[in-house]
Amino acid sequence: MERSYQTKQRSRILEYLKDNKDKHITAETIIEHFKRIGSPVGKATVYRYLDSLVEENVIRRYITPENSTAACYQYIDDENNCKCHYHMKCTKCGLLIHLNCEEIDELSNHIFEEHKFKLDECKTILYGTCAKCLEK
Amino acid sequence: MERSYQTKQRSRILEYLKDNKDKHITAETIIEHFKRIGSPVGKATVYRYLDSLVEENVIRRYITPENSTAACYQYIDDENNCKCHYHMKCTKCGLLIHLNCEEIDELSNHIFEEHKFKLDECKTILYGTCAKCLEK
């Protein structure tokens, strides 16, 4: 069994991720945020902690097409059951939508029955354009 | 209107992409391939040409979760109508599946009608586990 310590840096970073659970946050964003408010956190600390949070399934790691270089992270909101639904992301504005929808579960079942492929809702993000951006 | 020249490097790279249209190819793979067969191509040339092919919608650029660092490219096969269907990718073995399936079109319509979100099949990849890897 692994042990881990509670530190100021870790609780601050986790809190920041929780506060921004509706967004996709990059490591750089986190580092900049804490630098701006006057409590800088080391790069390595951020990356290492993000890695372990991903490992513990506390947050998710994404790589989005529009932000090709840097990885995004998102807190997994258990109250919102983020573990059991898909996410859609607008490629224009970055809006993240939680898709609680039976239809996609049906599709998932169909694909498993007919195409013998088990979809992973944690790794899949549906990309497209949101209502607001469609209007423009 | 932009002009562009036909060069040996460009036709070789494009041909290689066409020959591997059923795979997700990285820039490194291309560079290594041409080095191995004795007609090396410059890194910058490969990256610049890939960029313009993406821009012209001749190939697609992907970033996959399992290969977090490098981008993958895939030739858009018009004969296979790759422009009008989704792709599924196995996160275990990398197998790429072309999903010609009415059910997902229904889902796409449903999401557009009910959730006001227009899915982009070019940017979306469904991740999961293929039949072979499920057996293991």
Added chain:
DNA sequence: TTGCGTGCAAAGGTTTTGCATGGCA
């Protein structure tokens, strides 16, 4: 006191850029 966490700097891998040269049209 123990040993994990932190943070700096350096290294690693991927991609981009500057610039002189090469080659298509």
Added chain:
DNA sequence: TGCCATGCAAAACCTTTGCACGCAA
């Protein structure tokens, strides 16, 4: 000949790693 393409090297990014020091338990 005009201009785009090439390719080398250097730079720019994002991320990881090594190591000495700090700090939670």
